[in-house]
Amino acid sequence: MKKEVIKKLREILGSPAVIEDETELLVYECDALTLFKSKPDAVVFPWTTEQVAQIVRLANEHRIPFLPRGAGTGLSGGALAVEGGIIIELQRMNRVLSIDADNRFAIVQPGVVNLHISQAVAPYGLYYAPDPSSQMACSIGGNVAENSGGPHCLKYGMTTNHILAIEAVTPKGEIIRLGNAAGETVGMDLLGAIVGSEGTFVIVTEITIRLLQKPQWVKTLLAAFHSVEDCSQTVSDIIAAGIVPAALEFVDAKTIEAVEASVYKAGYPQDAAAALLIEVDGFREGLEETSNAIVEICRRNRSYDVRVAKDDEERARLWLGRKGAFGAMGRISPDMITMDAVIPRTRLPEVLAEIARMSDRYGLAVANVFHAGDGNLHPLILFDGRRQDQVEKIHRMGEEIVKLCVDVGGALSGEHGIGYEKKEFMNLVFTEPDLEMMMRVKRVFNPDGLLNPSKIFPTRRACTEIGKHTTTSTAEIGKRVDEVLRGSAR
Amino acid sequence: MLTEKETKPPLYLDCIHCGLCLSSCPTYRVLGSEMDSPRGRIYLMRAYDEGRAEITDSFVEHMFRCLDCRACETACPSGVHFGHMMEEMRGKIVDERPAHWIARLMLKHVFPHPWRFQLMARMLQLYEHSGMQWLVRGSRLLRRFAPGMAAAEALMPEIGIERGLIMDSHYRAEGKRVGTVAFFSGCVMNSMLGSINRSSVRLLTAAGYDVVVPGNQICCGALANHAGLRDTAQQMARANIAAFPVDKLDAIIINAAGCGAMLKEYPLLIDGAEAFSSKVKDIAEFLVSTRIFERLKTPLNRRVGYDDPCHLIHGQGIKTEPRKLLKAIPGIEFVEIEGADQCCGSAGIYNITQNELSMEILDRKMEKIQKAHIDVLVTGNPGCMFQFRYGAKKLGLKLDVVHPVELLAQSLGNSGTDV
Numbered sequence: 086m087k088k089e090v091i092k093k094l095r096e097i098l099g100s101p102a103v104i105e106d107e108t109e110l111l112v113y114e115c116d117a118l119t120l121f122k123s124k125p126d127a128v129v130f131p132w133t134t135e136q137v138a139q140i141v142r143l144a145n146e147h148r149i150p151f152l153p154r155g156a157g158t159g160l161s162g163g164a165l166a167v168e169g170g171i172i173i174e175l176q177r178m179n180r181v182l183s184i185d186a187d188n189r190f191a192i193v194q195p196g197v198v199n200l201h202i203s204q205a206v207a208p209y210g211l212y213y214a215p216d217p218s219s220q221m222a223c224s225i226g227g228n229v230a231e232n233s234g235g236p237h238c239l240k241y242g243m244t245t246n247h248i249l250a251i252e253a254v255t256p257k258g259e260i261i262r263l264g265n266a267a268g269e270t271v272g273m274d275l276l277g278a279i280v281g282s283e284g285t286f287v288i289v290t291e292i293t294i295r296l297l298q299k300p301q302w303v304k305t306l307l308a309a310f311h312s313v314e315d316c317s318q319t320v321s322d323i324i325a326a327g328i329v330p331a332a333l334e335f336v337d338a339k340t341i342e343a344v345e346a347s348v349y350k351a352g353y354p355q356d357a358a359a360a361l362l363i364e365v366d367g368f369r370e371g372l373e374e375t376s377n378a379i380v381e382i383c384r385r386n387r388s389y390d391v392r393v394a395k396d397d398e399e400r401a402r403l404w405l406g407r408k409g410a411f412g413a414m415g416r417i418s419p420d421m422i423t424m425d426a427v428i429p430r431t432r433l434p435e436v437l438a439e440i441a442r443m444s445d446r447y448g449l450a451v452a453n454v455f456h457a458g459d460g461n462l463h464p465l466i467l468f469d470g471r472r473q474d475q476v477e478k479i480h481r482m483g484e485e486i487v488k489l490c491v492d493v494g495g496a497l498s499g500e501h502g503i504g505y506e507k508k509e510f511m512n513l514v515f516t517e518p519d520l521e522m523m524m525r526v527k528r529v530f531n532p533d534g535l536l537n538p539s540k541i542f543p544t545r546r547a548c549t550e551i552g553k554h555t556t557t558s559t560a561e562i563g564k565r566v567d568e569v570l571r572g573s574a575r
Numbered sequence: 576m577l578t579e580k581e582t583k584p585p586l587y588l589d590c591i592h593c594g595l596c597l598s599s600c601p602t603y604r605v606l607g608s609e610m611d612s613p614r615g616r617i618y619l620m621r622a623y624d625e626g627r628a629e630i631t632d633s634f635v636e637h638m639f640r641c642l643d644c645r646a647c648e649t650a651c652p653s654g655v656h657f658g659h660m661m662e663e664m665r666g667k668i669v670d671e672r673p674a675h676w677i678a679r680l681m682l683k684h685v686f687p688h689p690w691r692f693q694l695m696a697r698m699l700q701l702y703e704h705s706g707m708q709w710l711v712r713g714s715r716l717l718r719r720f721a722p723g724m725a726a727a728e729a730l731m732p733e734i735g736i737e738r739g740l741i742m743d744s745h746y747r748a749e750g751k752r753v754g755t756v757a758f759f760s761g762c763v764m765n766s767m768l769g770s771i772n773r774s775s776v777r778l779l780t781a782a783g784y785d786v787v788v789p790g791n792q793i794c795c796g797a798l799a800n801h802a803g804l805r806d807t808a809q810q811m812a813r814a815n816i817a818a819f820p821v822d823k824l825d826a827i828i829i830n831a832a833g834c835g836a837m838l839k840e841y842p843l844l845i846d847g848a849e850a851f852s853s854k855v856k857d858i859a860e861f862l863v864s865t866r867i868f869e870r871l872k873t874p875l876n877r878r879v880g881y882d883d884p885c886h887l888i889h890g891q892g893i894k895t896e897p898r899k900l901l902k903a904i905p906g907i908e909f910v911e912i913e914g915a916d917q918c919c920g921s922a923g924i925y926n927i928t929q930n931e932l933s934m935e936i937l938d939r940k941m942e943k944i945q946k947a948h949i950d951v952l953v954t955g956n957p958g959c960m961f962q963f964r965y966g967a968k969k970l971g972l973k974l975d976v977v978h979p980v981e982l983l984a985q986s987l988g989n990s991g992t993d994v
Contacts, residue, residue: 104608106633111622112615119592130607157609158594176607196607198598221650222597347652412593415653419588 086126086169090147094129094171097139102130102177113172116157116164117219119470120422120479121505125166128154130177134252134260134290137173141288142258144171144535152537153288155196155224160423161504163231163283167539173288175226181205182291189296190249190266195226195289202294211296214241217500218408229289232281234500236332236407237364239458241297243500245280252291253279256536266293278526283502284537286530300366303331304376305394305403308361308383309354313337313441316359317433319386320457323363324430326382328375333458334362334407339417340454340465344406347413351406352399354390361388361457362407410454411465418450418467422479425501426490430460439489440464447482449475461499462490488513503541511543587621589655590614596647596657601918601936602640610637613647613657620664630671638664640932642925643801644885644918649892658836658890659843665803674802678924682799683807686762687814689742689793696766726930730965739769743790746780746994753783753865754825759815759838759855761831762794763957773994774984775830775858780994781987782865784825791818795829797837798923800844812841816851827851830858830980832956833923836890857887859897859955859979867900873988874906880949881909881979882940882963883916884956897955897979904986912947914940919954921962933962941966944974951975953982 086105094103104110105127114122126149131137144151150170157164166172179196186209193202199220203212216235217223223233228244229251241247250264264276279286310316320333336344341353341360354360361383365375376393383391394400414421428436437453444451444466455463464486468475487497491513498507511520524542528534596613597603609615616637622628638661645658673679685691702708711717711728718725740760756779764772779786796811815838819827829835838855841848881901887893894916902909920926920936944952944963952963952974960976967974 106631108619108628108631108633109608109610109637111628112609112618115592117592117594128608156594156597157614158597174607174609176603179607201598219593219595221599222594344652347654348649349652409595409652412591412595412652415589415591415593415651415655418591419584421591 086149086171087147090143090149091127093143094127094140097136097143098129098131102132104128104130113154113157113166113174116154116159116162118160118162118165118422118504118506119420120476121162121165123166124169125172126169128172128174130174132177134254137175137254137288137290138258138260140171140173141254141256145256145258145533148533148535150535150538153195153226153230153284155227155230156198156219156222158219158223159227159231159502159504160425161231161283161498161502161506163227163502163504163537163540165505167505170535175288175290176224178290179224184209184296185266186211186296188266189298190293191296192291192293193225194291195224195229197225199223199225199228206296210299212299213247213294214238214297215244215247218411220408225292225294226289229280229292230282230284231500231502234456234461236334236362236404236456238500239333239456240329240331240366245277247295248276248280248292249295250293251276251279251289253287253289255287256531256533260290261287264293268295281502282527282530283504283540285527285540286536288536300331302369302372303364303366303400304372305400306361306363306376306379306383307353307392307394307403308363308380308388309357309390310359310361310386310388311357312387313359313437314434315386315388316361317437317457319361319383319388320433321430322382322386323379324458326378328365328378330363330379330458331366332362332364333456335453335455335457336360336362336407336410337453339450339452340410340413343413343416343452344410346416347409349405349409349413351402353406357390359453362403407454411463414452414465414467418469420468420470422466422468422483423501424462424464424466424483424486425498425507426462426487426495427499428460428462428490428493428495430457432493432495433457433460436462436489436493440486443482443485447478449478449482456499459499460495484510505540508539508541509543511541585621585624586656586660587617587624589653590617590621591653592618593652595652596650599646599650601642601644601646601920602932605932605935605939611640613651613655616641617655617657617660620660623664623667630668635668635672638668640929642885642918642920642922642936644922645889646885646916646918649889649916659840662800662803662805665801666805667803669803669805674804678802679804682802682804686794686798687796687807687811689762692762692794693766727927730926730930730961737767737769738773739765740772740776740788740994742788742792744788746776746786748783748785749780750783752785755785755787755823756826756828756861757819757824758786758788759792759795759827759829759834760788761829761834761957764831768957768960768978771830771978771980774978774980775828776994777984777987778858778862778867778980779828781870782862782867784865786828787824789818789820793818795834795837796844797833800837801923805844809845812845812848816841816848819851821850821854824854826856826861827854828856828858828861830955830978832857832884832887832890833958836886839891857891857893857896857955859887859900860891860893862983863896863899867983868903871904871983871986873986875904875982875985876906877951878908878910878949879951879953879982880912880944880947881915882912882919882944882952882954882959884954884959885918885922887955888916897953900983901953901979904982907982910947910949912949913943919959919962919966921956921958923958926962937962937966941970941972945970945972949974951977951982953977953979955979
């Protein structure tokens with residue numbers, strides 16, 4: 086990048102808040118998805134919305150791609166600087182600005198850690214419901230970008246259900262405000278389009294979030310099974326019985342092995358083929374009955390051990406085990422890739438069986454730990470990134486799993502986003518007009534494609550669509566697509 | 576002999592890059608930059624090992640900006656041995672780029688020699704009590720001409736004229752003898768905070784143990800090891816192992832968290848240290864399973880908060896034991912401080928080498944301590960104690976900063992052996 090740009094960035098932010106040193110840039114070449122790497126040309130650390138806008142305007146002036154980044158815990162390469170450029174790191178905008186306990190909302194900056202919000206509002210008996218497994222590290226800005234989920238989204242909904250308003254910087258550098266603290270939609274509901282746009286529409290710089298009152302009573306159960314089929318059947322049966330658990334999580338033997346070897350050792354049954362972590366919450370009345378009904382369903386499906394957490398401490402331990410599960414894979418493998426497909430719950434047994442067969446065929450171990458209640462699978466494929474043969478297999482196996490899930494009527498992603506990782510799979514589920522419509526919406530927000538380029542949309546499709554123009558730049562493709570749509574292309 | 580690298584896979588492979596460590600890291604919490612996070616540092620270590628990064632100025636900066644507090648180890652689901660990796664990495668850095676001459680002088684030629692250390696401590700004492708300090712601070716000359724040194728000077732602990740333990744001594748158990756332990760007296764503890772060592776021995780004898788203080792022991796070597804001076808640390812480890820009659824002891828007791836973590840990890844530093852290290856116990860870890868509880872009779876009517884030393888909670892996994900002991904003192908009102916498991920920024924000599932960042936971390940810490948409205952702050956590591964005393968003084972707080980054994984020994988009242 087030109088010295089002139091660096092100089093101007095330093096004028097905006099001060100020298101230490103601009104990074105261009107090669108060693109330092111190295112750590113920004115990927116987020117939590119390490120399979121793909123691309124180094125940015127600079128990383129900047131703004132403190133204010135105005136600074137973000139200034140940076141964006143500067144990038145526009147020099148036609149430099151830019152993208153926001155939070156804690157870098159994303160699993161689809163959303164914060165990957167595919168075309169280099171400037172990473173706008175929002176971790177220093179990490180304050181809870183205000184809490185309105187009576188009206189149950191809080192205004193926070195994007196760099197606030199998800200869990201820290203719940204900690205900050207705990208004295209008021211409130212909490213922030215969406216709880217991705219990485220909640221102790223991931224930032225709320227990233228949650229908004231990816232429309233993150235988490236175990237408790239089964240009952241409480243995804244991030245999008247908890248975002249009331251935002252302040253954001255557009256890709257041209259204007260500052261806009263959408264939504265309101267009352268949660269009413271006035272005019273067009275653009276907020277809904279922005280949450281989950283994976284940092285390709287705007288850069289969110291302030292977020293008004295909904296807070297919920299802590300449930301009066303909570304019961305957490307752990308049911309162990311000797312067979313994966315019985316365990317998956319239980320999931321379907323619980324939902325079929327009309328019960329809406331707060332969370333319904335599946336862990337298999339491989340996951341249990343890793344978790345039990347880690348600091349998040351939770352007391353999961355080590356002789357089980359699979360286990361369910363089930364939580365129900367709400368008013369105390371009726372909860373006992375619901376819990377008994379669940380126990381009954383588990384028993385009917387041959388669960389050999391169902392236990393109820395006896396106190397908050399045990400409950401916390403069971404959850405920490407679940408939430409530390411991805412990371413705990415480091416105990417049994419040097420590298421891992423997390424898949425994120427969603428399937429209809431009723432197809433769980435056959436899909437899991439097929440994934441097990443694939444695992445044998447490719448010679449790559451797979452651990453399954455996922456949000457069973459909404460059919461959001463997370464097959465974790467374990468591999469060694471130093472072995473090129475395994476890396477190649479990963480790509481093929483990943484594609485095969487995605488195809489399998491799509492074939493049974495599923496979706497590409499439950500909560501991690503498409504990002505860079507899954508963009509080529511978009512063709513599998515969307516038709517040309519579907520994709521075109523999405524691209525057009527994107528171009529309304531991000532007309533030059535400078536904000537977070539080369540994400541979400543398949544390159545392959547665009548290349549064949551447009552003809553001989555083989556290029557990897559989304560900005561370029563975007564322009565070409567627009568020409569096609571306008572009928573001006575050759 | 577095979578090198579470590581040839582025998583086992585590199586430790587960085589344990590890291591799966593999930594990022595759960597990020598918000599546990601004090602430097603990341605302040606700076607928000609990936610290369611100042613555990614995950615980022617491991618990424619750089621790996622890049623160096625794979626030939627993708629070199630030991631540049633910025634590389635060194637980020638490695639030494641780490642407090643080595645190891646909070647990331649407590650957060651890490653993968654069980655990454657971060658502290659050990661960092662020490663090895665610093666060793667490699669120091670091989671290429673020798674440490675600052677003052678650090679080398681102190682860590683290689685003063686700390687390993689007990690009488691030189693004593694001499695230094697006495698000189699500091701003289702400086703503080705002769706009026707010279709008053710002159711230096713009053714004239715503001717240092718601040719004007721050497722601001723870095725002035726910051727270090729301001730952090731200088733107030734060294735009371737406290738008598739430490741006499742080396743090569745033997746203290747008898749009170750009542751029925753349960754066993755024999757050796758006491759690791761430490762360098763800073765015995766020369767600058769001597770009464771803490773004496774309180775420790777009082778408690779051990781009251782709990783029914785004979786206590787021996789081997790005369791040939793020296794500084795544990797932790798500071799040298801953290802600074803990357805692995806040869807020096809290894810020599811010190813060997814000297815200490817030779818100084819203790821391990822076979823004849825039930826335990827080796829240490830009351831400084833940083834030293835305890837080091838002593839327990841000698842096997843990572845040298846071969847043949849297992850027998851010694853397996854006997855090492857922090858004083859709280861040890862006392863909690865003794866009959867000391869029945870001796871805590873004298874009430875202390877104070878509002879007490881406890882701050883976890885990093886190398887106790889993260890380095891040794893000791894969290895409940897000191898709390899249990901403190902809560903057993905009659906009359907004490909025990910308060911949990913928010914973020915008690917987070918580093919205070921002292922980190923050995925970090926508050927001198929990385930003064931600005933250390934002070935930022937301390938400020939955040941002091942804010943939380945003030946919120947707890949306590950009049951006694953208890954923590955089990957000399958560096959942390961000095962840091963908190965400085966923090967309290969800067970804010971003009973009325974706050975006693977003490978070691979757990981001081982309160983426990985007070986609760987013994989007049990009973991027990993006078994040490």
